Amino acid sequence: MALMVLCIYTVYSARPCAIFRPMRLTLKHQIILAPAAVLLLMALLLAFLQYTYWDLSRKRQEARNLGTVFVALAEAELATQRMHSLLMQLGGEPLVDVRCFGELNGLYEHLDGATGRILQILPLPEQSRTLLRQAVADLNPELGIDVDRFNAAIVMLRPELGSLSELIQRQREKLRGLHSQDVDELVDHTAFVSIVVLGSAIVVGIFLSMYFGRRILRRVKELSDSAGRVAAGDLTPPPAPAQVHDELDALALAINHMTDRLLRVVGTEKLLEGAEEERRRIAMDIHDQTLADLASVLRGIQEVRCEGECKNGVARIEEDLRRAIGNLREVMDNLHPQTLDILGLGPALESHLERHLSKPDLPPYHLYISPRVDTLPLSRAARLALYRIALEAIHNVIKHAQASRYEVNLDRRENDLILSIEDNGNGFDPRAVPTSGHRGLYNIRERAKTIGAEVSWGASRFTSGTRFELTLPLPDAGQGA
Structure with a gap:
């Protein structure tokens, strides 16, 4: 519930990024945070159910142990009563019937086994444990048939067995009532907790997905808009992040650098285009104006009629003028080759x-x-x-x-x-x-x-x-x- 309240506060508070601003998560962590939170809550629910089942199993085992002790006490009580009856029949006879001895031996084995289970399961005080062991040992027929010893052991054993039977009976009744009550409460409690945790997991997953999804989509849209403006010809670089925290910040920085380099390339291209256009214009001006003027001067010189030294001078001037026109045509070709356009x-x-x-x-x-x-x-x-x-x-x-x-x-x-x-x-x-x-x-x-x-x-x-x-x-x- 606390995690759910925290997520709701994060999404709808005045500063939705305040909690995550000090430690911005990477993009992959933002994507897996919502399912991770849901899985964590489900794991906690499974742990709670496992603990509840363990507690119920422990109580059931305790009830089975009490049942085992109760049966062992009943068996020990019956064996003690039967041994007491046989001893009353024997009285003071000096000889013991073999069949009576065999029955006493069998009853002793049942008594010894029952008391052994009782001592193994019940956490009795050391005095009671010593009394039980001593009484059972005194009833061993292998030590001889001593009626007085047997009677003393039975007198010492039967009250102890009776008190233990009453104690076990009270514990069983109490545990039976508690068990029935615990099962009902357990079902109600488990159902309530399961519904709350499942609902919280769904709400937490939805709100985390909404928060990070909206945040990621907003940043992706900003990057997409920046890329669209660059593609449309607006070469204004998008703002670069001060620090690279995740993959989207790296992408924003890459777009910024790409736009900056594109600006330089486009600037170089425009500069070269401008230079070539200016060279082309100068070549056209030379062709249309300067060459035309020089050609007119050449025709005027060619029309000059003179003899002797004057004729040689005019010929030299004509040759120099032709050479200058040729050099000028070469300059024009270097500025902008006309053959390329033609x-x-x-x-x-x-x-x-x-x-x-x-x-x-x-x-x-x-x-x-x-x-x-x-x-x-x-x-x-x-x-x-x-x-x-x-x-x-x-x-x-x-x-x-x-x-x-x-x-x-x-x-x-x-x-x-x-x-x-x-x-x-x-x-x-x-x-x-x-x-x-x-x-x-x-x-x-x-x-x-x-x-x-x-x-x-x-x-x-x-x-x-x-x-x-x-x-x-x-x-x-x-x-x-």
């Missing part, structure tokens, strides 16, 4: 390699681009990120690997797009490369994160060198870019 990822890579990396002083390469790549539903951001990552990885091979050849592969493997660049150079361990001073690897990782790709560096299939691989999960069929 032709696609594969042709843009192929064009860049042919125009810039097919020189005699650079290592030869092998390029393979699957025809299925151009049909993939890649967004403009994904195509641009893949293009920049491929160029950065190729630049690292040329600058650091000291390779004599390398291979560039762009292919589709089931539901993934695979970009791999493999060389036969020195090789390196990317984990041993410090972050500071090596922006190339950092840029590759950050660009891959913005499009949801994974990058890895491993051993090359050549005898030496490094294999760079990017894996981009492709959107489902029918999903737009």
Whole structure:
């Protein structure tokens, strides 16, 4: 009952968590607390019933012992009376009939056995026990038929047996009444206690389940709402618990850290997208304005008609202007490759390699681009990120690997797009490369994160060198870019 009152107070008090706040239970303990409390109350009920049954069994055993003593007293009394009758018949005869002697011997055995059971069961005073043993020993026919000794022993034994019989009879009557009364009270008491304990167990289980269930569901709903807001685009981190007490606190802390990291990833993605958009705008401005102006100047110079030294000067100016236009176009291509928007990822890579990396002083390469790549539903951001990552990885091979050849592969493997660049150079361990001073690897990782790709560096299939691989999960069929 006290436990039930405590649970009710816990659920409906003004501060429902006050009792459990100092020592918050783990989630699994909160879940099993209600059935554990019910099982504890049921165990206490079983212990009470077991004790009650033991007490009843003890009283029944006591009643059986009194019955055994009563029968033994009756047997001893009958044996004593019969022995007294036989002694009266014998009188003062000097010779004893064999049959009388045998009967006396049999009666003595019954008397000895009955008194032995009495002394074994009854907790008699030592004086009474000594008197009984002495009287029975004096009635032993094996010691000789001495009528005076027998009469003295019977006179000493019969009053003691009579008093014991009266005592046992009173105890039996008293125990019989108490037994009947105890059984009725026991049934009523046991039924009442069983109903109270079962009812308390049900109430305690319900209230503990309600309290912890409501508490767990409220916290789960808060976490679910936080995750839903993050999924909907609201990247406000949910509050992190000051201390991790259970699994839900650990989940809340994980969601907080995940949201914080997602904020950084999204911030990086937005920054890269903004930078690429600005580069694209600058390239368009250069193309639409600066190149147009330079082309107009070039046409004006080409229309100039002069002879001699003047003609040579105009030719030099025209050549310098053409070189400047070419350099400006290269700058435009580095800012934002137009071939990527016009032709696609594969042709843009192929064009860049042919125009810039097919020189005699650079290592030869092998390029393979699957025809299925151009049909993939890649967004403009994904195509641009893949293009920049491929160029950065190729630049690292040329600058650091000291390779004599390398291979560039762009292919589709089931539901993934695979970009791999493999060389036969020195090789390196990317984990041993410090972050500071090596922006190339950092840029590759950050660009891959913005499009949801994974990058890895491993051993090359050549005898030496490094294999760079990017894996981009492709959107489902029918999903737009």
